[in-house]
Amino acid sequence: MDFVKFEPISIRNHPELNERWVQDRIAEDPSILGLGDVVLKDRERMQPKAGRLDLLLQDVESSRRYEVEIQLGATDESHIIRTIEYWDIERKRYPQYEHTAVIVAEDITSRFLNVINLFNGTIPLIAIQMRALQSGGKVGLVFTTIVDLLSLGLVDEDEEGQEPTDRAYWETRGSKKTVAMADQLLTIAKAHDPTLELKYNKFYIGLARNGQPCNFVVFRPKKGFIRFEVRLRNSPETQERLESAGLDVMDYDNRWGYYRIRLQPGELDKHKLILSDVIAEAYAASAQK
Incomplete structure (x- = not known):
């Protein structure tokens, strides 16, 4: 060239x-x-x-x-x-x-x-x-x-009414298997920041750094699956990449800027590469703000 x-x-x-x-x-x-x-x-x-x-x-x-x-x-x-x-x-x-x-x-x-x-x-x-x-x-x-565009209200968790919960709450609302999936996804995220930890809120499990919300991804454990939400810009290319990798993309939340993905128990190893990629992208985007 x-x-x-x-x-x-x-x-x-x-x-x-x-x-x-x-x-x-x-x-x-x-x-x-x-x-x-x-x-x-x-x-x-x-x-x-x-x-x-x-x-x-x-x-x-x-x-x-x-x-x-x-x-x-x-x-x-x-x-x-x-x-x-x-x-x-x-x-x-x-x-x-x-x-x-x-x-x-x-x-x-x-x-x-x-x-x-x-x-x-x-x-x-x-x-x-x-x-x-x-x-x-x-x-x-x-x-x-x-x-870049910031999603309004997510940083201070206004939508949750500042109501913290604990792991037991989510193991009852979801299941021990699906909450354990949040642990596995946290491990992937910690490759970018080892200080990250799970933060249990009333309506979702988020991430925190030194006690402060850092929600470039959030988790909503259900009885039989976990809803994994990753903050990425909405685009046909990203949608196609996720679906081509075999992920079950439920929809895109335009208000908060998250792709919502359904993950069944046992699927994390199968999709570890694409999940690592999108978590890395979301973390990099959040670090620029």
Whole structure:
């Protein structure tokens, strides 16, 4: 293969390229943003008394919509406020959908990265850094997710009402065999962090590090099987990979961001390789947040 040296360029300062050009490229192929299998729903969408939303994208496999605002150059106050305002307008107009605000900018500055991280967890928000690269008179775009979507309410376990339980509770609610499967899955997870331990809650068994929730995977033991839930971005490729490996994928929880997989006693050894892979991916994604 021939090595090609790419030269970074500024779209904001380029004599020919502009925001319209960026919009056109994303509209042609929305998947370049890295948001999964999404399609263009609308562009330059009029907002009542608030200007125009650059791009509205929709996930083809779920009810999630992305309100996308593009900023040439560095992020600034008006860009962040405008993005959140358009997200708020759209979610109120179309409450039947799940809405996520997306900021795309050439430079996600450290100052505003801190501000964006403050919003994330209360407002579903993704920050994507856009880089233009030039080689031989041709220009390409590279998009890197700097701040990813956090599932609201999971970190502090609000859905459980802060009600801890114990192993005996789950061995009664499920069975000793299925709770033992949680031990085996914990062993796989501990390859990435030996300090992880099981945390018994009223509605699921989670993971904890030094007593604090670390729920990139959770377990729900039943009488005859365990429901293994792993936090991964929803995509057709991931779905196909899981199913091709022979896993019983029940569904995807769009609200919390988990694939829900049914595992029967005796199946862990059979699926150890794929389970190790997805646990590693989920752990790596959680470590970036």
